[in-house]
Amino acid sequence: MKPRIGVVGVGRMGANMARHLKDSGYKIGTVYDLNEDLAKEIAEELGAEQVADLAAVTAGADVVLTVVTDDEAMRSIFTKDRLLKDAEGKVFLNCATLTPEVQVAIEEKCNEAGAKTLEACMASSITQAREGTLYLMIGGEEEVFENNKELLEVLSTALRFVGPAGSAAKVKALVNMVMNINTAGLAEGLGLGDALGLDLAMLREIFSQTGANSRVLETDAEDMVTRDHDCYFSAAHAAKDSGIANNLAKGAGVAVPLSEATEGQYRKLINAGKGELDKSGVAELTFKGRED
Numbered sequence: 001m002k003p004r005i006g007v008v009g010v011g012r013m014g015a016n017m018a019r020h021l022k023d024s025g026y027k028i029g030t031v032y033d034l035n036e037d038l039a040k041e042i043a044e045e046l047g048a049e050q051v052a053d054l055a056a057v058t059a060g061a062d063v064v065l066t067v068v069t070d071d072e073a074m075r076s077i078f079t080k081d082r083l084l085k086d087a088e089g090k091v092f093l094n095c096a097t098l099t100p101e102v103q104v105a106i107e108e109k110c111n112e113a114g115a116k117t118l119e120a121c122m123a124s125s126i127t128q129a130r131e132g133t134l135y136l137m138i139g140g141e142e143e144v145f146e147n148n149k150e151l152l153e154v155l156s157t158a159l160r161f162v163g164p165a166g167s168a169a170k171v172k173a174l175v176n177m178v179m180n181i182n183t184a185g186l187a188e189g190l191g192l193g194d195a196l197g198l199d200l201a202m203l204r205e206i207f208s209q210t211g212a213n214s215r216v217l218e219t220d221a222e223d224m225v226t227r228d229h230d231c232y233f234s235a236a237h238a239a240k241d242s243g244i245a246n247n248l249a250k251g252a253g254v255a256v257p258l259s260e261a262t263e264g265q266y267r268k269l270i271n272a273g274k275g276e277l278d279k280s281g282v283a284e285l286t287f288k289g290r291e292d
Contacts, residue, residue, distance in 0.1 A: 003091075003151065004029040006061030008054065008077060010042040012232075013095065013122065014067035016129035017155060022046050024132065024154050030060035054082035063091045063151060070240060071102045078106050080113070088114030091148060095120045097176065097241050100166030100248075107140060107165040116144045119165060120152065121172035125232045133157035137175075139168030170248065177245035177259050180238045182214045183279050184262045190224050191286030200225050224283035227290075235282065236275035239266035 005026050007018045010033045018028050028048040033039035036052065043050035051057055054077055057064055064083065068074050074096065077083050083092070092110060094103070094117060103119045110117040118140040128134045136156040138145050145152075145161050152159055162168045189212065193203045204221050207213060223229060242263035249256040265282050266275075274281055284290045 002026050003062035004060065006030040006032075006057040006064040007042075007048075007067070008032045008057055008064060008083070009067035009069075009096075010039055011067065012126045013129050014065065015042050016126055017065060017067070017095070017134075018042065018046055018048075020130055020132040021151075021154065026151075026154075030057045032057045055085040058083050058085065058087050058090055061090070063093060063148070065093050065095060067095045069096065071098050074098055074102055074106060078109050084109060084113040084115065090115045091144070092117040093120045093148070093152075094118070095122055097121060097172050097237070097244070098169055099244055100169040100173075103139060103169045104166045116141070116147075117165075118144055118148065119168045120155075121168040123172065123175050128157075129155075136160070137162050137168040137171050139163060140165050169244075173241060173245040173248055176238070176241035177256070177262075179216060180242045180262045180266070180279065181258050182216045183220055183238070184265050184282050186214065186216055186221060187224055187280075187283040187286040190221065191283060191288070194225075195288050220278075220280040223278065223280040224287075227284070229277040229281040229284075231276055231278045233279050234275060235266045235269040235277050235279055238279045238282075239263055239270055239275070242266065 002025060005021055005028050007014055007028065010018065010031055022028050028046040030051050031039050031043040031048045032051055032054055039050045049060060066077065068077065092115060094106060107117050118138055121137040123135040123137065132155055134156045135158045136152060138161045142161060162171050190200060193200055207217055242259055246256060246259055246263055265285055268285055269275055269277060269281055274284065
């Protein structure tokens, strides 16, 4: 029998994961979001109950997906009077990009409450969430992973168990660090090419056939040229995730000047009021005449 699912955070990723699970025969029991209007809309669409109390999410589900913004939000929901109230036997799959320390702390809290948890870090975007083709990196107890593998496979096309709690968060931080560096580098290359009067379609094609190729060339290059920055992964999230990686580097005593410069670029976008642009919006800082 498939477990009932609760969802905390029904933004772009959480809502589409829930839609895919419903399409795959799972019952979405409870939905919670700080944006109550959004939660009501998604709950009605999924045939779920919108709840205003996090304890009610746990009460109405066997497995709870959490997709929240940051460490502070994560700590605030995992308390004895909220998600962890009467949580014995429940499983929490935590999908946000957080620091390793928080993932470890949440596992400890869940164990104390008689619940289980996994970090299910996503290296994909909205389309993959809707289609169930996420790349998931899993951290936690291997037995818990094996017991919930069927559900995780429904959400993903590639599934990798990384190790104990905090391990997947470290890997995800490095994935996003490199992705963000590539994105910022591509924006500079295209911006300079534009300033030099080069045909950008030609330049992109040559990039794709040479050492300048990258996944972000496929996903972001056209948007950088056309200034289409509809959000799939925001500049604010890019800054946050690069910051997580940079703090890990400091703790390890490793210099990461490119990552630090990349975080700086995304923080410029935030300071300019453009943090909710897609990460491709970093090109607004590198094409001449776009700074305003």
